[in-house]
Amino acid sequence: MLGDIGDRRGSGISAFALAxxxxxxxxxxxxxxxxxxxxxxxxxxxxxxxxxxxxTGIESQDIKSMVDKMVRHMLAxxxxxxxxxxxxxIVDSAYFENQSSQRIDKDVLTDRLATQLQISANxxxxxxxxERADMVEKERALxxxxxxxxxxVGLTQAVAGADYRLSGRITSLDQxxxxxxxxxxxxxxxxxxxLENGITVWANQYDFKKAxxxxxVYR
Amino acid sequence: MIRSMTAAxxxxxxxxxxxxxxxxxxxxxxxxxxxxxxxxxxKLYSKVVTEGEGNxxxxxxxxxxxxxxxxxxxxxxxxxxxxxLTIETVYADDERAKEARSTFTPEDRKVFRGxxxxxxxxxxxxxxxxxxxxxxxxxxxxxxSGILQDSMAEQxxxxxxxxxxxxxxxxxxxxxxxxxxxxxxxxxxxxxxxxAMIPGAGHNLLVLADLGYAPVKYGxxxxxxxxxxxxxxxSYSPNRSFGLDGSAQSLANEESVLRQATTRGGRxxxxxxxxxxxxxxxxxxxxxxxxxxxxxxxxxxxAGLASGNEDMARMxxxxxxxxxxxxxxxxxxxxxxKPEADTRQWDNLPESVYYGTYQTVAGEGxxxxxxxxxxxxxxxxDERCQVxxxxxxxxxx
Numbered sequence: 001m002l003g004d005i006g007d008r009r010g011s012g013i014s015a016f017a018l019a020x021x022x023x024x025x026x027x028x029x030x031x032x033x034x035x036x037x038x039x040x041x042x043x044x045x046x047x048x049x050x051x052x053x054x055x056t057g058i059e060s061q062d063i064k065s066m067v068d069k070m071v072r073h074m075l076a077x078x079x080x081x082x083x084x085x086x087x088x089x090i091v092d093s094a095y096f097e098n099q100s101s102q103r104i105d106k107d108v109l110t111d112r113l114a115t116q117l118q119i120s121a122n123x124x125x126x127x128x129x130x131e132r133a134d135m136v137e138k139e140r141a142l143x144x145x146x147x148x149x150x151x152x153v154g155l156t157q158a159v160a161g162a163d164y165r166l167s168g169r170i171t172s173l174d175q176x177x178x179x180x181x182x183x184x185x186x187x188x189x190x191x192x193x194x195l196e197n198g199i200t201v202w203a204n205q206y207d208f209k210k211a212x213x214x215x216x217v218y219r
Numbered sequence: 220m221i222r223s224m225t226a227a228x229x230x231x232x233x234x235x236x237x238x239x240x241x242x243x244x245x246x247x248x249x250x251x252x253x254x255x256x257x258x259x260x261x262k263l264y265s266k267v268v269t270e271g272e273g274n275x276x277x278x279x280x281x282x283x284x285x286x287x288x289x290x291x292x293x294x295x296x297x298x299x300x301x302x303x304l305t306i307e308t309v310y311a312d313d314e315r316a317k318e319a320r321s322t323f324t325p326e327d328r329k330v331f332r333g334x335x336x337x338x339x340x341x342x343x344x345x346x347x348x349x350x351x352x353x354x355x356x357x358x359x360x361x362x363x364s365g366i367l368q369d370s371m372a373e374q375x376x377x378x379x380x381x382x383x384x385x386x387x388x389x390x391x392x393x394x395x396x397x398x399x400x401x402x403x404x405x406x407x408x409x410x411x412x413x414x415a416m417i418p419g420a421g422h423n424l425l426v427l428a429d430l431g432y433a434p435v436k437y438g439x440x441x442x443x444x445x446x447x448x449x450x451x452x453x454s455y456s457p458n459r460s461f462g463l464d465g466s467a468q469s470l471a472n473e474e475s476v477l478r479q480a481t482t483r484g485g486r487x488x489x490x491x492x493x494x495x496x497x498x499x500x501x502x503x504x505x506x507x508x509x510x511x512x513x514x515x516x517x518x519x520x521x522a523g524l525a526s527g528n529e530d531m532a533r534m535x536x537x538x539x540x541x542x543x544x545x546x547x548x549x550x551x552x553x554x555x556x557k558p559e560a561d562t563r564q565w566d567n568l569p570e571s572v573y574y575g576t577y578q579t580v581a582g583e584g585x586x587x588x589x590x591x592x593x594x595x596x597x598x599x600x601d602e603r604c605q606v607x608x609x610x611x612x613x614x615x616x
Binding site for chain 2: 055056057097098099100101102103104106174176177178179180182212213214215216217218219
């Protein structure tokens, strides 16, 4: 009798124990070791908003906002956009210095600025391409050597001289606390300088501050 | 019996379902990834693909440094850029980080981003590569970012004390023609290391020698829950002498990577790991107590059986069953708890960086730098500044 009870109880306990064991094992294996097995297909992201990967530096939305602000302000400047004869300007990264703690290809910024400005100025400002001066020189040499004809606009005495040139500076103030909070203030200053008398005829700046904190496992 | 079988089957099925999914990487994908990389680096770069996202930064940093040693600077730069993208991203609301906080998941489940000294060194190498290209603005940005990684030390005296990076920030500014910025950076380097050098007038060559074996991470504490770093057991005697354009020179300055690695102090994650260790310890004690109750129950049951006291036998059996179950599940919980600290490490880092600046009248082939350990000296820079870099012992490929 006692043996029967013991047997039944024993098998019941065994079953219970095994079932509980199974439950614990199931609970204990919540991870598969592979994240997002199916992956994420490439998709277009809105360049005006923060993307999937976020840091504390300059991102696409900053560049768009910054350039839009600079172009609007530059075109409202009478010296640059209101002259009877369109002034000639050079907009490239040659005199644009990065003093910040963010590694950056400055051309991303100045290329967009130059292009957006040229589109919006619509002839009110003329753009001199100094970055590709060698390209111009080569073609001029071919024309003058008689290897090509003179094109449709004819020859000029010299290449175009510029009236104004863009310069600027990117600076940052960085803070990082022991608790993993990282904060970055960035200031980007733009200046347009008269290449004859050195006077700055236009200036503006764009700044922002971003902060974030890593998950505790990274602190 | 049938119920036992069913339960056993459930347990086996549960075990089967619990098997870790191994990420199988298509060999063609590995081949495609390696196609544009030099053959001698394939072993290291294949791990970038096969070991997955969790170890991607670690493998990129190892392979990037090895590529730099071999003179494949473009590949090294790409590798460090890729690694730094992850290092610089703010990891909040991250699934793997959330898992790593769980009692039953080890810390090394998280995406490896390195400890501050490793992150700082990744920026250091990217900066040196920029110096080699003559891109002094981005070199300066890299060194500055490296300094920021060193701001998480427990004791204030050890925060942002990476004098080498301050010095290099100044050097990059000097090469870029920013004298006032350079002076500020050199002053900061001197603040952390009074013996830190200020380049002499006319110095246009920076020599960097990364020597010795990487610091070693290990888990300390009863459950290896405390991350500690120690000197590598392999001994190394650095040689700081070399010849420059025919004259004898010495690398006067040293930045100890080992010191940077060992002076950080505790981490915030240590509190999480400590909690996991307490859980494990508690579960183990509960398992022991359960086992003791089960043993006592068995004794009571046996005594009941021997004396013909049925109630006593039942009570003893019940005690044994409950104690046994408690012991089994507490043991399972203790076994499942993972308090171990993440000891994955960038193992081809040097123990120290030795450095100095000099004046050279570089001819067409650049300065003649001879006799540095490792034999292979990598030269770069432009007409403003030159940089010579070497690493010894080199990474085993």
